[in-house]
Amino acid sequence: MLKQVEGSAAVAEAVALCRPEVICAYPISPQTHIVEGLGKLVSAGRLAPCEFINVESEFAAMSVAIGASAAGARAYTATASQGLLFMAEAVFNAAGLGLPIVMTVANRALGAPINIWNDHTDALSQRDCGWIQLFAEDNQEALDLHIQAFRLAEELSLPVMVCMDGFILTHAYERVDLPTQEQVDAYLPPYEPRQVLDPADPVSIGAMVGPEAFMEVRYLAHAKQRQALELIPAWADEFKRVFGRESGGLAHTYRLEDAETVVVALGSVLGTIKDTVDELRDQGVRIGVLGITCFRPWPTAAVRAALANAKRVVVLEKSLAVGLGGIVSNNVSASYPGSPDDVHTVVAGLGGRAITRASLRRVFTEAIEGRLEHVTFLDLDHKLVERVLAREREQRRSGPIAEGILKDLGVVAAKIG
Amino acid sequence: MFQVRIHGRGGQGVVTAAEVLSVAAFREGRHAQAFPSFGSERTGAPVVAFCRIDTRPIRLREPILAPDALIIQDPTLLHQVDVFGGLVPAGYILINTTRSFEELGLEEFMAKFPPDRLCTVPATELALKHVRRPLPNAALLGGFAAISGQISLEAVSAAIREKFPDKVAEANVAAADEAYAYVRREMEETQRAQAG
Numbered sequence: 001m002l003k004q005v006e007g008s009a010a011v012a013e014a015v016a017l018c019r020p021e022v023i024c025a026y027p028i029s030p031q032t033h034i035v036e037g038l039g040k041l042v043s044a045g046r047l048a049p050c051e052f053i054n055v056e057s058e059f060a061a062m063s064v065a066i067g068a069s070a071a072g073a074r075a076y077t078a079t080a081s082q083g084l085l086f087m088a089e090a091v092f093n094a095a096g097l098g099l100p101i102v103m104t105v106a107n108r109a110l111g112a113p114i115n116i117w118n119d120h121t122d123a124l125s126q127r128d129c130g131w132i133q134l135f136a137e138d139n140q141e142a143l144d145l146h147i148q149a150f151r152l153a154e155e156l157s158l159p160v161m162v163c164m165d166g167f168i169l170t171h172a173y174e175r176v177d178l179p180t181q182e183q184v185d186a187y188l189p190p191y192e193p194r195q196v197l198d199p200a201d202p203v204s205i206g207a208m209v210g211p212e213a214f215m216e217v218r219y220l221a222h223a224k225q226r227q228a229l230e231l232i233p234a235w236a237d238e239f240k241r242v243f244g245r246e247s248g249g250l251a252h253t254y255r256l257e258d259a260e261t262v263v264v265a266l267g268s269v270l271g272t273i274k275d276t277v278d279e280l281r282d283q284g285v286r287i288g289v290l291g292i293t294c295f296r297p298w299p300t301a302a303v304r305a306a307l308a309n310a311k312r313v314v315v316l317e318k319s320l321a322v323g324l325g326g327i328v329s330n331n332v333s334a335s336y337p338g339s340p341d342d343v344h345t346v347v348a349g350l351g352g353r354a355i356t357r358a359s360l361r362r363v364f365t366e367a368i369e370g371r372l373e374h375v376t377f378l379d380l381d382h383k384l385v386e387r388v389l390a391r392e393r394e395q396r397r398s399g400p401i402a403e404g405i406l407k408d409l410g411v412v413a414a415k416i417g
Numbered sequence: 418m419f420q421v422r423i424h425g426r427g428g429q430g431v432v433t434a435a436e437v438l439s440v441a442a443f444r445e446g447r448h449a450q451a452f453p454s455f456g457s458e459r460t461g462a463p464v465v466a467f468c469r470i471d472t473r474p475i476r477l478r479e480p481i482l483a484p485d486a487l488i489i490q491d492p493t494l495l496h497q498v499d500v501f502g503g504l505v506p507a508g509y510i511l512i513n514t515t516r517s518f519e520e521l522g523l524e525e526f527m528a529k530f531p532p533d534r535l536c537t538v539p540a541t542e543l544a545l546k547h548v549r550r551p552l553p554n555a556a557l558l559g560g561f562a563a564i565s566g567q568i569s570l571e572a573v574s575a576a577i578r579e580k581f582p583d584k585v586a587e588a589n590v591a592a593a594d595e596a597y598a599y600v601r602r603e604m605e606e607t608q609r610a611q612a613g
Contacts, residue, residue: 004439004440355479
């Protein structure tokens with residue numbers, strides 16, 4: 001059924017259709033509306049016998065999800081930003097134990113300085129935690145990916161993180177097609193755990209493993225993720241068969257035919273990139289887009305195939321490997337058949353900085369004309385940076401950077417972008 | 418694509434206005450995207466919300482930098498925020514105020530825009546009358562339907578009923594109805610003045 005709803009409401013409905021048995025969460029912007037929506041559905045009795053557990057922290061949220069999942073329940077939670085970091089130890093444990101928990105990450109920057117706005121630093125900080133990480137381009141895909149996530153998680157016995165851009169998607173009203181319960185039931189069978197804490201058939205989960213077998217357990221985690229690279233497209237195909245639309249998979253390409261320049265990105269910025277690419281195509285520029293849906297496991301072959309004929313690659317990412325450059329671009333470089341010198345990193349949109357068509361157009365044009373540096377920061381205010389550096393040169397006690405930069409900037413309420 | 422930017426202050430229902438407008442456009446079979454400016458929500462702080470309406474799916478995620486229409490929920494923002502920034506030539510402007518453009522010190526600025534696309538409406542007063550709270554958003558959407566012709570009053574009313582509980586919805590629909598009639602009258606007067 002077509003509906004005009006907030007992204008968070010769409011995701012809450014999608015999770016509800018997946019018949020979760022335990023939902024545990026701690027509120028943090030911009031994830032809160034999702035679990036609020038689910039909380040209302042549980043209290044209205046629509047999800048019976050699902051239990052909504054209010055926990056005292058994100059660490060508790062993931063710990064409860066681990067316990068619930070190990071006891072054989074379909075478990076869901078959601079978080080963002082510092083919340084994800086606070087649960088990090090349990091996040092690794094969930095993957096290590098092979099528990100098929102599904103978690104939404106409403107992507108938000110990490111402090112300090114504290115910032116509630118969107119970028120991908122939170123999810124990408126956990127890229128090696130062993131979870132499958134899927135990124136949604138719009139609210140329809142966010143909704144669809146949650147349904148696929150439960151299926152994937154339970155088939156593989158691995159946890160899945162569905163990442164959607166905080167505010168940009170979670171708080172956006174747009175049209176979504178909400179599936180029926182019958183469709184979701186046809187796609188997602190009841191949870192059959194590979195391992196379960198059952199008093200009738202007791203097992204121990206979470207044993208200590210020493211040097212004699214730790215490598216092998218870790219290897220199996222890796223092998224399972226690589227196996228997921230074959231299963232993810234298969235389940236996306238089945239999703240299309242049941243729901244009648246394409247969603248998910250490893251990666252999406254757009255106007256890649258004859259493209260000399262390929263822009264690679266994750267998440268909702270792909271929409272703005274596609275609009276910009278259409279404008280450039282209208283002028284005869286041979287440019288296309290590769291959108292990464294599945295960041296972990298990294299779809300090496302799909303990326304390699306999509307970039308096979310690219311003369312240059314522009315990775316536009318809402319994340320920063322401090323001291324290196326790009327996180328996504330580092331992954332892309334490893335899968336690009338050409339020279340790493342032709343892979344440009346454009347760090348953009350950190351902490352909610354708007355990414356506009358005008359700026360994208362400029363940076364793509366610079367890349368095509370060979371004027372783009374290896375690592376750049378989109379719309380960086382160089383004057384502001386220079387003032388801080390000058391202050392640091394001039395005085396030893398130059399003070400805290402964030403507070404100094406805000407003072408230099410003055411009132412920002414008048415800004416619209 | 419038609420792009421609307423709504424300026425107001427935290428607590429005035431700015432974000433809700435954009436959402437309701439998107440629901441109204443959806444009910445008319447169009448694609449719509451509403452989103453807030455993502456500021457920290459504080460009562461009284463300047464807030465911006467956006468709504469795009471199109472016949473095709475909307476992919477663009479940048480803030481609305483060149484709006485086709487502006488709805489200004491709080492006239493005290495006029496000299497604090499660059500509310501008119503990027504407005505397209507011949508764009509629509511609807512301001513919630515009991516004062517005239519002249520009294521607001523905008524007469525010279527407004528002379529640059531077609532007079533039939535500019536209007537003021539006492540939306541807070543209409544809200545106090547019908548809703549008994551100073552929440553001008555629904556009334557302004559009624560006024561927006563009248564001045565822009567981009568959305569029907571019926572769709573706005575249906576969207577208000579979808580978004581609010583019964584009693585509150587009916588009060589807001591009444592405020593929107595009266596604002597719609599008010600703006601229509603103002604526009605007819607402007608047309609007569611132009612013809613006259």
